[in-house]
Amino acid sequence: MGLLSKNVIPGNHGKTFGTNAMKDADLLEIKNSILEIDGIIDVMLNTDIFPREFTVHTNKIVAVHDIENKVKKVGFHAVPKDSFPL
Template sequence: MSLISEHIIPGPNGRVFGTDASNQRELECIKKRLLTLDGIKLVDINMEIFPREITVFTSKLVSVEDVEKKVQTTSFHAIAKDNIEL
C-alpha cells in the first residue's frame, strides 16, 4: 500500500469508484452523503456504464477508506478502481 493507493490526491483526475447503486436517486443519495466529508469538493456520477461509477474530486488528501465507509452508510458500497497513471 502507498499514499496514492490509500488516498485521493487533490487535482484534476479525482478517484473513480465502482458502486452497486443503480438508479439516479440512489446515486444522488451517495453524492449528497459524500459531499459532507471534509475535503471532498465534487462528486461526478457516470450513468452510462454498469456497474455505475462515481468520481470523487478533493481539495486535500482524503482516505479511500473514509469514502468507502461513508458510502456504506447509504446501504450501498463503493470500491476504488485502479489508480490513474500520473
C-alpha cells in the same frame, strides 16, 4: 504506492469508484453523503455504464476508507478503481 492507493489526492484526475447502486435517487444520495466529508469538492456520477461509477475530486488528501464508509452508511458499496490506466 500506498499514498495513491489509500487516498484521494487533490488534482484534476480525482479517484474513480465503482458502486452497486443502480437508481438515480440512490446515486444522488451517495453523492450527497460523500460531499459531507471535509475536503471533498465534487462528485461526478457516471450513469452510462454498468456498474455505475462516480469520481471524487478533493482539495486535500482524503482517505479512501472514509469514502467507502460514507457509501456503506447509505446501504451500498464503493470499490476504488486503479489510479492511472496502465
